[in-house]
Every structure is written in structure tokens, then in C-alpha cells.
Amino acid sequence: MWAWVFGVGLWGGNHPLSAADRSPVEAEVQSKVVKLYGAGGLAGLQGYGTGFIVSPDGHIATIWSHLLDADAVAVVLSNGRRLMGRVVAAEPKLDLALLKIDATGLEHFDLTRSAAGGPGTRVFAFSNMFKVAAGDEPVSMQHGIISARTKLAARRGRFASNYSGPVYVVDAITNNPGAAGGILTDRRGQLLGMLGRELRDAQSQVWVNYVVPAGEITPTLQAMMRGEYTREKVVDPLANAREIPPRTFGLILVPDIVYRTPAYIDEIVPGSVAATAKLQPDDLIVFLNGKVVGSVRTLQAELNLLQPGEDAEFVIRRGSELITVQFPVPLSLDEKQ
Template structure:
């Protein structure tokens, strides 16, 4: 059964209408005021790239002191992580905190941001209500160019069982599913708001549904983002790390490259195929440049959840799947904040 000409025409009109809004060509319409106000509280985030990993995302300003929330990704490991405000001003950013369960990260820039989303005022999404998704798919906007707007409908609020390529991704929390195309590189970290401008949540990273191997358009609810910002989720999960069974060659200090010095026989690392003298390049979405990076990445893993490890062995690169085992207790260090 094919859609009628009326449905096709209506779809094209809505698409064209929303495109005009996002490019500022239509000033007096239903969504332009909400879009302009919300877009001013969003940012573009640029970091490093590795292989097929995209080095960019969107972000939401969530405090007057330069705090920004975005989606997890390897680009956050860049030493030159940058945030671009809607004015075109560029600032270096620091990663303050990560949460693998929600796939989110908290950044901070050394700049006052009086125009921000107050997550305490976020509202609970309701199925069938309209939602505006603001992001930067495929990095179409640069500098002070406006981000893109997608108009969609909330379909349901549910828990997800998702994966990212061959790697399972933990998401043991509620998610807002949206009938809107947001599962594209660059959209993640953007804002999801109601047509009245109330915050619903943050657009999630590109994920796939295990059942159909299709990408999911979803957002992390505002209440969970607020809990993460307040440190409540981190406090519930701290002091946990896992065992994978390798020891790094760190005689030169923890800032040395993460070369493997020893692999425990029968350990998860041994079973995955890791070997002595392998150089660890990344673990999951986290780029590993030093032994310190490795230490932090291990604390993001969870028992029994498969993760991909990218290594360099002589002149070749290999991706290996590893499943961490028993949990050990260890104090967790939080990333340093700005003064």
C-alpha cells in the first residue's frame, strides 16, 4: 500500500517548513521563537577522530558557569577538545565526568554562560506530543551558523537494549523514543524540547537496536541528566572497577604509552587474544594515549559487558572483543575541574 499524494505533500511541506526555521528564513511561525531560544543554549563540540569515529557532536549548556552536557565518544579524549557557542566564540573544554550507563559526559569551559537550560525545570515526555530536536547532523553547521532542527513526535518512554557496532552498550535507564531522524553523527548531545521550549532531554548517541539492527532515535530524559550533573548517579556507581588481566609496561611512568607487559593466562585479556607488547589504542569509545588513560578507561567498564579494544601489533591494527570479569573495589578519581 502506497502513501497518498496528500500525505506525501504534507510531509514535504512540514520538512520544508522546519528547514526554513532552522536556517532563520522564516521569522514569524509556530516554532521559530522556541528554536532560536533553545539553539542559543546549544553548542558545537569538536574533538579528535580515530578510524571511522566521528570527531564532533552537539552539546547543551546546563549552568551559568560553563557546564555543558554531551554524549560519550572517543572524540572527548582529544587534548584540544573545543566548544563553539552560537556566537561563534571558541573555547577549550575539560571533561569533568563521564557515565557509561547513560552514555553522557559533563564538560566545562572557562567562560560564564548565563543563557542555559535549567534541567531542574525539565518536563516528563508524554507519548504523542510534539518534540523539537536540535543538533548538528554531519557537521553541516560551523562557527556561528545555526544548528539544525528536526520536528518529531514522542512515541514512548522505555528501557533500551542496544549495541554500537559490535560493542554492547549499557543503558539501564529510561529513554525517550522519538519519531524523528536524530540517529546521525553530530546530532548526539543536542537538545530535545517541547514546542513550548521546555526541556525533555538530550539526544542520545548513534545506537542500534539488537532486535532489528536499526538505528534508534532516542533522548536521555532531563531528570537523569540532572541527577548526573548533581553527581547522584556517579556516587551510586563509584569505587567499582573490573578485572581484565593485563599489566602495562609503565617503568617510564603513567604518562607513557599503554604497551602491554604481561597478560594473565586464562584472563579476559588472554581469551580475547591480547598479547605482550601490544599497544592499546582505544577501549570502547575512549582513546588511550597513556597508561593514565588506560586506568580511567578501565573504570568505565562493567562486568560481563563486551567491549572492543583497538590495538596496534607491530605495523598492524586489530579490533578485539573483551568481556571483563569479576569486580574489584578501588577508589575512583574524578577528572579535575577548572579553578
């Protein structure tokens, strides 16, 4: 349930609070939270998000998402200062990314002093949900309690969450558009964890307001900041799978001649599912199954993750129009589409 929501102004009951009445904890935490602006703006994907500063030298933790597919991510500090950030490391299995901006002497969360919570712990959540702040305005602040600590089993549509470890479930509606990468603190302003994505419980399909505990991401963040982090090698069950070329769906793309060649359609194979869907040369593929397609290479990488029998949903840009088409992945790549 909603308790207090703090956006451009602070509210206590039905009366706005003056700046002098604001909690010292709120003021201290606000200086450590940043607004992020990057890729997005199409097909319901927001081009904004939240992060939090984890070193005085400009390291920023946030959720790993489509927002970071841009060449650079705009970072707005609490005082309104706008800087460009770059991704220095990411761990999709933790839904975690680390950005770096050129700044020093920043107020930040000391990861060695993060806290732990449990059911009944009273908490604050900070995020730029719904893009309530764009400059030096404070981000939203919510008040609630931790309802449970459990393992995450959630989905977005038919796609399971990357992260499946321990989470705090909170009683405030924290996981809103733009909130992912925000923070949960205790009443003293100590870091408890990072706000997660907009996901539904895998069984009940109810939206889950969850937070990844600081203890789950701190060792990885510390290794990333030291430049020592290497992702754990895992056995990829698709490593030996056959490549799924765009031609499987009747799509012939423009030649991949530069590093980030946009995924424009060059030709349509007559009689294919793409022809039946009336796709055309010069159409641009911008999303595949909700993932941003930044180039011909990223499209091929995403196609290779598809499983036989599942659906491939393409979002196509034609001029100013967005067109969504869905094709089944053939059970055999020899099967004509």
C-alpha cells in the same frame, strides 16, 4: 522519518525561510546549544559532537564518550565564540558528562523547568549532526513526534549500552554522527531530554532514535554543578579478576614512566598471536574494542575488562596506516597465546 532539517539554512516545505520568519523558539534554543570538538578522527570515531548549556556560568551537559578523552575539549557557542572546556564530572551509567568553560551570563536551560513528554508529543531535536556547523552557523533542527516511552535495550556491535533506563523513542532520524549530547525540546522550547548514541535495538538490530528524558539526568547534573556528586558504589564482578597483561597477546609495551605514556609496542614475543599477526615494535595501539587508548594505563584498564573467550580487537597505527587485528582472550591466563 525526516520532517524538516535545519542546518546552515532553515527550510519550510521546499522554500528557504528568511531570518525574520524563523521561529522565536528556534532562535532561543539555538543560543543554548554548543558544538564540541575533542578526541576522535580515527577508526570511524567522529572528533565532534554536541552539548547544551545548563547554567549561566558555563556548565555544559553532553553525552559521555570518546570525545572527552582529549586533555581539553573545544566548545563553540552559537555566536561562534570558541572556548576550551574541561570535564568536571561524569556518570557512565547515565551516559552523562558535565563540562565547564570560563564564561558567565550565558543563555541556558533551567533544569528546574524541564518538561516531560509522551507518545504523540510534537518535538524539535537540535544537534550538530554531521558537523553541519563549525562557527556561528545554527546547528541542525528536526521536527517530529515522540512515538513511545520505554526502557532502552540496545547495543553497538556486541557491546551493550551503558544506559538501560527510560527513553523517548522519536520518529525522526535524530541519532546520527555528532548528534549525541544534543537536545529534544517541546514546541515551546522547553527541554525534554538529551539525544543518545548511535545504537541498534538488542533484538531487532534496527537503529534506535532515542532520547534520555531530562528527569533521568537532572538530579545528577544538579549535584555535579554543586560539586556534591559522587558515583554510586557498585560491586564490580571483575574486581577480583586476574589482570590481563598485554603479554597475554604477545605484546611488550614501552615502560610506563609518565602519567600518559603512549601505548607503543616495544617488543613482540616470538610465536605469539601478535607475532603471527606481524605486529612490530614502534606500532602504536590506538583503540581496543572501540575504546580510545590514550596511554599504557588506559590500555591495561580496558584489558582488565575483557572476559575469557571474547575477542579483543586492537587498532594499530603504523606510520600513517591503521591496522586492525583481533585476538581471542584465552579461557585461562596460563594458556599460551
